[in-house]
Amino acid sequence: MELAIQAEGLRKRYGDHEALRGVDLAVPAGTVLGVLGPNGAGKTTTVRILATLLEPDAGSARVAGYDVVRERKEVQRAIGLTGQYAAVDEQLTGAENLRMVGMLQRLSRPAAKRRAAELLERFRLTDAAGRTAGTYSGGMRRRLDLAVSLVARPSVLFLDEPTTGLDPASRLDLWAMIREQVASGVTVLLTTQYLEEADQLADRNVVIDSGRVIAEGTSDELKRKVGGERLEVGLADPEQRAAAAAALSRAVGAVPVADDDGRVLRVQLATGLDDIAEAAAALRASGVAVSDFAVRRPSLDDVFLSLTGRSDATAADPAAAPADARTRETERSAA
Template sequence: MDIAIRAAGLGKRYGDHHALRGVDLEVRAGTVLGLLGPNGAGKTTTVRLLATLLEPDQGRAEVAGFDVVRQQRQVRRRIGLAGQYAAVDSLLTGRENLELLGRLLHLGRKGARERASELLARFELEDAAGKPAQTYSGGMRRRLDLAAALIGRPDVLFLDEPTTGLDPASRLVLWEMVREQVAQGVTVLLTTQYLEEADFLADRILVIDTGRVIAEGTPDELKRKVGEEWLEVGVATEAALPEAVALLTPVAAAKPEVDRAGRRISVQLADGIGTIAAAAVALERAGLPVTDFALRRPSLDDVFFHLTGRGAQVGRAPEQGGAAQEQPGQDRDEERVPVAAAAGGAGDDQ
C-alpha cells in the first residue's frame, strides 16, 4: 500500500507559541485526507511544512517519497498547492497565467501552451481565457487557481481551504473537479472550513486542535464516536406529545428530547433497525397523528463539538461579501503563496 504523504512528530514553534505539537499522519496514494480543526489549530502550518514553505522544528515528513527538508527540490517537482487566496496574477489573462507557469516549470513554449489549453477547457474557462484574471468572478478565480496548481501534473495536491467564500454552486463545481483528480490517481490533502466539504470529499479525516491530533478515521468512524443514530418524530398536535413520548421511551438509550413548539421528539436509539421498527409499530397501533418519522445520523458538526467541546467554528459558509474576522496569532496565511510555489515550487529549479 503506497503512502504518498507521511509525517511523524511534526512540530513548529513561533517564539513561545507551539503551532504544531508532534503531528503524525499518513495519506495513501490516490486518496483524500481532510484536515479539520478550529482556527489556530495548525492546519495551514501543517500544509506549509509539507509543501516545503516552512521547515519543521522537530519531526520529519516525506511527500511522494522525498524528505521535505533534505530533498525540497524533488518534493516541489511533484506537488501542487492552492492556498487560501488565489495566487494568480490579476493583470494577466487566464491563458497567460497558465502558460507562464508552464514555462517556469520547463514545459517549453509549445508544452505550456498545450497544457494551458487543456486545463482551460477542463475547468470551463475557455470563454474567459483571453480576459484579465481581475475580471473573473470568485468561482472562476478559484478554478483558475486550481488549474495553476495542476499545471505540472502533480502527484500530490495540497488544497488549503480552496472553496472559502464561494457560493454553494461554485463549491460543488470545485468538489467535482477535485474528485476527478483523485480518480486519476492524484493524492489530496485538504484543509477546509466546511464540514460538509470534508464529508463529501475525504476518504479519511484528521481532526487537530491546539497543534495536536485529537482524532482520526473515516467520516463514518468519527460519527460513530458521537453515538448511535437519532430518531426524530413529529406529531400533528401538541396534545399527542405525552403519549408519543411514552411510546418511544422504551426504545430510547436516554430520555427523549421534546420540542413542544415544533411538536417534535428526538430519541437516541438503543439499537438499530429493530428499534426503529418497534417505534414505528408502537406509534401506528396507538393511532397517533405522526407528521414526520426520520432517522438522523450524527453529523461532522456533532463530531466537532464532541471532540473539541465547542461549537464548530468551521462548518458554516461565511456571509457573502466578507470572510470571518481572524484574531492575531491564528493559523492563517498572512500573505499570498507565491505563484511559482502554487504551481509546484518551480522557483528552486531555475
C-alpha cells in the same frame, strides 16, 4: 503500501502560541485525506510545512518520497498547492497566468502554451482565456487557481480550503474536478471547514484541534464514534413534550433530548427498525401529535460536537482568533 505523504511529530510554535503539538499523518498514494478542524487548529500550518513554505520546529515529514526540509526543491517539483484564496494575477488573462507558471516551471514557450490550452479546456475556461482574471467570477478564479497548481503535473496536490466562499454550484464543479485528479492517480490532502466536503471527497479524515490529531478514520468510522442512528420527533404541540419524552423513553430505553424550543426530541436508537416501530406505537398510544418523524444518521457535524465541543468546523473559539491571526502573519513573513 506506498505513502505519498508521511509526517511524524510535527511541531511549530509562534511566540507563546504552539500551533502544532506533534502531528502525525500517513497518506497512501492515490487517495484523498481530509484534514478537518476549527479555525486556529493548525490545518494551514501543517499544509505549509508539507509544502516546504515553513520549517517545523520538531518532527519530520516526507512528501512524494522526499524530505520536506533537506530536499525542498524535489518536493516543490512534485507538488501542487491551492491556498484558501485565489492567487492568480488579476492583471493577466487566464491563458497568460497559465503560460507564465509553465515557463516558471521551465517549460519551453510552446510547451507552456500547449499545457495552458489543455488546462483551459479541462477546466471549461477556454471561452474566458483572453479575459483578465480580475473579471472572472469567484468560481472561475478558483478553477483557474486549481489549474495553475496542475501545470507541472504534480503527483501530490495540497488543497487548503479550496471552496471557501464559493456558491453551491461552483463547489460541486470543483469537487468534480478534484475527483478527476484523484482518478488520474494524484494524491490529495484537503483541508476544509465544510464537513460535507470531506464526506464527499475524502477516503480518510483526520480531525485536528489545538495543534493535535484528536481522531482519524473514514467518515463512517468517525461517525460511529458518536453512536448509531437516532430518531428525531417533531412535536405539533410543544406542551406535549413531557408525554412524548416519557413515551419514547419507554419504547427505546434511552432518554430523549429536546432542542431549545422544545419542539424536537432526539433519542438514540439501539435496534433500528424495532425501536422505530415501538416509538411510533408509544407516541400514538400516548396521544402525542407528531409533525415530523425521521431517522438520522450521525454526521461529521456530530463528530465535531462530540470531539471538540463545537457544532461544526467553523465555530471556533473566538479567543483563538488573535492567535490564529498571529500565526498567519508569521507564516506570510516566513514564506
